[in-house]
Amino acid sequence: MNMLSKKSIVDAGSLEPEDIELILSNADSFLEISRRDVKKVPTLRGKTVINLFFEPSTRTRTSFEIAAKRLSADIINFSSSSSSLKKGESIIDTLKTILSMNVDLIVIRHSDSGTVKMIDRFVDIPVINAGDGKYQHPTQALLDLYTIQKRFGKFEGLKVAIVGDFLDSRVARSDMDLFEKMGMEVTIVAPTMFLPEDYSEMNVRHNIDEVIKDTDILYILRMQLERQDRKFYPSVMEYNRFLTLDMKRLEEMKPGSVVMHPGPVNRGTEITDEVMDVGGTLGEKIAIEEQVTYGVAIRMAILYLILG
Amino acid sequence: MQEKAQILSENDIDRIIKRISHEILERNRGSESLVFIGLQKRGVPLAKRIAENIKNFEGAEIETGKLDITFYRDDIGKNIKPTAQITDISFDIEGKNVILVDDVLYTGRTVRAALDAIIDFGRPKSIQLVVLVDRGHRELPIRADYVGKNLPTSHNESVEVKLKETDGEDSVTLVVGE
Numbered sequence: 362m363n364m365l366s367k368k369s370i371v372d373a374g375s376l377e378p379e380d381i382e383l384i385l386s387n388a389d390s391f392l393e394i395s396r397r398d399v400k401k402v403p404t405l406r407g408k409t410v411i412n413l414f415f416e417p418s419t420r421t422r423t424s425f426e427i428a429a430k431r432l433s434a435d436i437i438n439f440s441s442s443s444s445s446l447k448k449g450e451s452i453i454d455t456l457k458t459i460l461s462m463n464v465d466l467i468v469i470r471h472s473d474s475g476t477v478k479m480i481d482r483f484v485d486i487p488v489i490n491a492g493d494g495k496y497q498h499p500t501q502a503l504l505d506l507y508t509i510q511k512r513f514g515k516f517e518g519l520k521v522a523i524v525g526d527f528l529d530s531r532v533a534r535s536d537m538d539l540f541e542k543m544g545m546e547v548t549i550v551a552p553t554m555f556l557p558e559d560y561s562e563m564n565v566r567h568n569i570d571e572v573i574k575d576t577d578i579l580y581i582l583r584m585q586l587e588r589q590d591r592k593f594y595p596s597v598m599e600y601n602r603f604l605t606l607d608m609k610r611l612e613e614m615k616p617g618s619v620v621m622h623p624g625p626v627n628r629g630t631e632i633t634d635e636v637m638d639v640g641g642t643l644g645e646k647i648a649i650e651e652q653v654t655y656g657v658a659i660r661m662a663i664l665y666l667i668l669g
Numbered sequence: 670m671q672e673k674a675q676i677l678s679e680n681d682i683d684r685i686i687k688r689i690s691h692e693i694l695e696r697n698r699g700s701e702s703l704v705f706i707g708l709q710k711r712g713v714p715l716a717k718r719i720a721e722n723i724k725n726f727e728g729a730e731i732e733t734g735k736l737d738i739t740f741y742r743d744d745i746g747k748n749i750k751p752t753a754q755i756t757d758i759s760f761d762i763e764g765k766n767v768i769l770v771d772d773v774l775y776t777g778r779t780v781r782a783a784l785d786a787i788i789d790f791g792r793p794k795s796i797q798l799v800v801l802v803d804r805g806h807r808e809l810p811i812r813a814d815y816v817g818k819n820l821p822t823s824h825n826e827s828v829e830v831k832l833k834e835t836d837g838e839d840s841v842t843l844v845v846g847e
Contacts, residue, residue, distance in 0.1 A: 363751065363752055383752070386752055387752055387753060389755065390737065390739070390740070390753035390754070390755065390756065393755065393756050393757070394740070394756075397789065397790065398790070398791075399789040399790070401789070402740035402741060402786075402789070403740070403741060403785070404739075404740040404741070404742075404745055432740075665740075669745045
């Protein structure tokens with residue numbers, strides 16, 4: 362029987378290889394639906410999904426919304442800034458209200474790490490983590506895997522460099538879990554201030570130039586300006602010198618290699634304007650828009666596998 | 670205890686497909702405006718074979734697509750979660766006579782789902798149904814326009830269709846019992 366091993370998707374690490382395989386193998390069909398004139402199938406008719414966002418988000422929320430709508434589910438957006446809600450207790454009250462309305466699935470984003478895990482224990486219905494604090498963003502990691510699968514047709518042995526603020530990035534944590542699970546070689550490129558206290562187990566470089574020629578996938582993280590609860594990186598100039606993808610570095614990348622970024626890009630910080638707008642063969646390396654397209658297909662596949 | 674009885678051989682299937690190809694041309698007065706859509710999975714090679722025959726008879730190349738109806742099923746959520754196969758209808762069906770091809774017609778629920786799916790792609794002039802075997806027991810008001818073989822069956826029997834493209838051989842077998 363084709364089912365996911367757990368009712369919810371809370372973190373990338375607890376996805377079994379069979380779960381990942383199942384989600385990826387279903388995504389192609391949903392990609393095809395999104396390319397039709399009539400981008401809608403009746404599969405989840407009558408199901409209700411709630412987008413519970415305690416933290417601002419445009420692309421993830423929209424992606425889940427489009428995914429649910431293309432499957433004919435009803436989706437309700439509930440947004441609230443975390444500051445207006447006291448943590449813990451009041452979230453539970455909000456959930457009780459939502460559960461009383463017979464919702465079938467909850468998609469949650471929250472600024473506090475671990476909130477989604479707590480909520481998943483509290484409710485009986487499936488929960489999908491759309492990003493919690495610095496902890497996890499599993500659907501982003503799945504769409505990243507799908508993008509890599511579409512580009513390379515395999516995972517085993519691919520060299521990935523994850524560049525930037527690893528410490529504050531839930532995307533990086535989820536990606537790292539899945540990339541390693543699929544047999545890819547992961548290197549982190551970051552100054553020590555962007556690394557966890559103990560990084561002795563990790564393969565670390567401090568300068569993007571050390572990996573640029575040899576990497577298959579350059580995964581560039583967003584500078585988490587809103588999550589800088591300690592001193593910001595000295596200066597953008599410093600960032601540009603060691604971490605930014607500029608034209609010179611893009612040109613050094615090997616044939617067939619790709620550049621990925623979870624978005625939104627801080628132009629001029631992680632990636633220069635020239636690289637973002639480059640066309641031609643070099644432009645083909647940039648997979649950022651593909652990631653967004655594939656994100657809808659992956660989220661459709663997940664909703665289908667959980668609710669269908 | 671399982672008992673098997675072969676109903677159609679490779680030659681039988683070949684003759685049937687040729688006959689149906691002629692019938693389609695006769696009823697539609699040629700191959701103009703025809704497109705084929707095979708249902709995943711064994712309707713796909715059957716549709717290709719008919720299109721190939723028509724090409725041989727009339728010299729006309731006919732668009733042939735594949736359709737997977739998983740997302741249109743009425744039993745989703747009842748513990749069946751098939752991984753969908755590829756749907757590929759890369760041509761316009763607006764105003765066309767769509768020939769829908771499947772291997773076995775049974776309850777009619779698959780065809781119902783297929784009709785919904787096709788209509789999401791456009792408004793064809795007509796949809797006509799080809800099946801290799803009609804085994805009866807319809808649960809919906811659906812019938813086939815072209816039938817390879819009418820095969821009266823009971824519910825505890827099943828019809829096993831094998832095709833070279835998917836199974837390495839051509840045969841139709843009636844299987845009795847669990």
